[in-house]
Amino acid sequence: MSEETKKLPGPRGGGLLGSLKEIGDKAHVTWTKWSATYGPIYRVDLGPLGDSVVLSDYNLFKKAFEGDSDVFSGRYVLPIVKKSGSHGSMAWENGEIFEKRRNLMMKVFEKADIDKMTQNEVEAFCDVLKESQQKSSTTVYRMVYEANLNLTIAFCFQRGKRCPYDDETFRERIRLMNNVLEARKNLMAEKGNIFPFLWSTCLYGKFRRIHNEQRTYINQELSVRDVGDIGTVQDLMDGYVAKVDGIDFPAKECIVHIMNTMGATITLKNAMQWLILLITRHPEVQTKIQTEVTSVFGDEVPTMEGIDKVPYTSATIYETLRIACPAAQVVPHMTQADVKFEGYDIKNETVVFGNIWGLHHDTKYWEEPETFNPDRFLNSEGKLDLDKESYVPFGLGKRRCPGETIAKRVMFLYIASIYQRYGFEEVEGHPLPDVNDGVLFAGLHNPPPYKLKIVSRSDDKNNK
Template structure:
């Protein structure tokens, strides 16, 4: 009897392996084991680099019911993500931050996404994104942030929350004409909501990859994937945002819109009077605002933390950067956008940080909605394409000694900052590149320059800075650790 059972299991495994074998014309890739696939062998940057070295620039692998195509080439990522048929996001529940069955602007598809992106991009630009007059608001937040950070000097401390709140305040002012005290409990609660989502994403993503899990008993699902916690977080986030929308509705002046919410409500009223238009809704506004918060603040705040950690680990780079700030700006005033062209090493250091520590390993996923071709391979409809940003940023075709933290690679022979033209995509590329890239770059420069002008960062005595990312699937987040902040004034 045992022999028959063993034989049956062997035959079953062989059948499953044959079923998972790629037909001709598809990209190469590792073996896809029954049920678990091959994706979970990829956790660290080294795993992705090993896959690239073995199989090439385009790699196909699978997990559960999903077929993935990993792109390790800058040029192929640009080509793929410029295709109309590779514009959509996959219909994953994990992308639906507010958990009510519909995504925000990050996960939305079709005409609704296109109109929402155009609307938000136009309004963010009109409200100052990428323009010098928004720098005044950032400058004010940077000043308050510096004053607060002084309370954490000369002792081992985690990164002060005020750094994140200062960045988030800029988004709030664009979206809702509101800023918060750096220690306001309400804004700290929003930060906690975002952090909770990052910590729980590893649980939330399983039912998307393994749809059969959804047939488990509801009580078991709620325990395994923490649905109760997600629903509570959803209710808190929606109530938080809805309060601002209701206040804007009471005080709306259509002839004098103040921010994104005002402009959205005006557009919503216009579309409600047009029976043929139903793209915008108040529920969409709530989801879009939360997406703008998560994407708009998290990239910048996390990159600032990474920059401080790298400079703490490389004190010679920190000294060189601070000398440049002292020579150009001095100590009496904070750096401004007018100083930016004369601070090439600051720019180079921030770009090197973005190269080594982009927010995500492989960027946001793209769904292939029709059969297509890439690098001579057939990409079937339904495939999920991801540009492996970390691998592209470690591509020796563009970067010499890519594992090294070396800001000088962004400085040309004349000593000027030289922006990379290829091999660098921290904000993704193509039709769905980051909506707030211009704002993120402005904030990153002004906040980081203000911090490094006023403080030095170092590891606590007897310790080293840990530059290994937190073990969070798909993310490149710094580990929580103490640092020593020393005032330079």
């Protein structure tokens, strides 16, 4: 077959949903199996998304998203996303408007004191751990979720101030966020993508109401935000209202941007839940982290200045991002022109996925990829070694996660601070899940809920 007529291989689809049902709730596993059958680049029928392309090889991933980034950096916007009014954020925009809004976000990251916000939140988190020690079991899983949402809200529109976990307003925001995540858990397979007119029917009444409720309470915060009161930009809403560094957007557009930011940071929550789970499943790893953190920080509050002195702690974070892969697949890219790629003709506006899970479990690059081993990110001298091919937990190219640096800082401060004072053990009668038990929910790789026993450090000087 000549290159001009070469067709992408792939599983047989068909029907309104294509291969979506066949993919199931573990798309990352299915896609990796299909890559073994059809090769590192193949076609898959995703129903409302049409014939999409999946990349499951590091070199192809890099070539597409970095080498041909202008072509492959578009974003496919689902019909249901358009109907719900989710334009106005980086996740669902293309071209210059995407670049401009990303720039605004990065400027706010520079000006807001994320480290201080994180330290405040982790202190409150550790206080809850202390209060919960005497309980027979504690749902740390849920506690991580609430701490992450609180930190996100502080960054988005609370000017760095956190809410007490038992605050009525905060509990209401938890309820709303739960509802939003539940409504969006099967975003790609929604019937409204196939039949957009269904959006106006009772079928999506709850979906519309949930999104309107979230918009309403964010708009209430915006309505009392006065540009004259803004000195230093302290949160994302300030960035819009004060037009940070001259980046001019209508202030109202911050509402949708905040809504999507709150959803996007669930990836950080997943990473933290996986971290604590995997560390608990490997007591020797927990002991090494505790020993390392204590030797560097003693009973002082961990700070970023000491990160280079605790390489094993950082290596554990990176290994968790590899093996558990919270973002098992990239949010769908879309080609912005016809392109010849690896001998295949790929049309303009074709959806393209990068199978990050497959890259992180590729035996060509990783020895025993199913084994949790932080040492793989350390060199012979015990120093952190991040020069790894086929490691892309935050994606590549123009669509690379803008919050990567912040996420790494937050994870480090949390892990260092928590294990400086506490450890965790499995609760009798509640076996801990493993990486293979994770499922995709709202497009992210989630660990099942778990319970843990909280254990204070034996060295009393580290307890507060």
